[in-house]
Amino acid sequence: MKSNFSQKVYEVVRKIPRGKTLTYKQVARIAGKPKASRAVGNIISKNTNKNVPCHRVIRSDGKLGGYNGLRGKSKMQLLAKEGIKL
């Protein structure tokens, strides 16, 4: 059972249009907890649902952050296909 916060995070990430990226801070802020950036990453990391474009969620530093292993892909590869590149 997911808490309201995690549910909100999924919803926000799922709303991210193709070719667009959001930072963990933005997602946390929209979810209602501007300081929960860590919690956001944690929730997503343990729920890697394919219906949620978690690879579009990056750090505020402009770095991709973690993400690893899902289908052996990396965020960079997926984002590059979206039209986003470093």
Place this chain on the structure above:
DNA sequence: CAGATGACGATCA
């Protein structure tokens, strides 16, 4: 229930 963990963010040195 309490402690440790983590796909982070911001500030300090």
Place this chain on the structure above:
DNA sequence: CTGATCGCCATCT
């Protein structure tokens, strides 16, 4: 500018 430390929140063990 780069590296390290503290702070914050939900989830896991």
